[in-house]
Amino acid sequence: MTDRERDRPITDIGTLKALAHPLRMKLYRGLCVAGKATASHLADQVDEAVSLVSYHLRKLAEHGLIEAAEPQRADGRERWWQPASEGITIRDRDFRDAPEKAAAHLAATRLFHDQRADLYRRYLDERATWSAEWNAAAPDSESLLRLTAAELAELREELLALARKYDEKGRSAEADGDDTEGREHVALHVYGFPFRL
Structure with a gap:
């Protein structure tokens, strides 16, 4: 490939x-x-x-x-x-x-x-x-924020970048044969959406 x-x-x-x-x-x-x-x-x-x-x-x-x-x-x-x-x-x-x-x-x-x-x-x-x-x-948390659509988009990109950083760190350690002890698959689900009460 x-x-x-x-x-x-x-x-x-x-x-x-x-x-x-x-x-x-x-x-x-x-x-x-x-x-x-x-x-x-x-x-x-x-x-x-x-x-x-x-x-x-x-x-x-x-x-x-x-x-x-x-x-x-x-x-x-x-x-x-x-x-x-x-x-x-x-x-x-x-x-x-x-x-x-x-x-x-x-x-x-x-x-x-x-x-x-x-x-x-x-x-x-x-x-x-x-x-x-x-x-x-x-983690199991809920954050109720007051944002604009642009701020929510910015937050989304920052969270994706952070998740990629940790994914690359874990994959790199496994590829090098280092630090595989205690490493598990982790699902990270993030939802951000507008709502009205």
């Missing part, structure tokens, strides 16, 4: 719909966490048949969301996949020009939110199995 894009913008309804399938989003997320995986690895994670997982991986590949990765074994019999970019960006402004595009964007956003909420609920259900150190480190 050549240099990957940092964030691939999704601006067309076909790609959005391809990703906004519950199983495909789980597979995409699984690949982002693993870096590289086969259909059988992912099938074990999502508890689905390998043939079904292979079909959905090909659909993600058709839309350029994932791509073939170098085989990880010498025999090369298994097909390996990896994300085609470091992340994706989906912006509301790209789907406002037609009602069907706006509806697809809303449905996708709801699916992504529901899956994120399920992931957090799973953590809550399993919290007792995590150490006191991990439980103390896991």
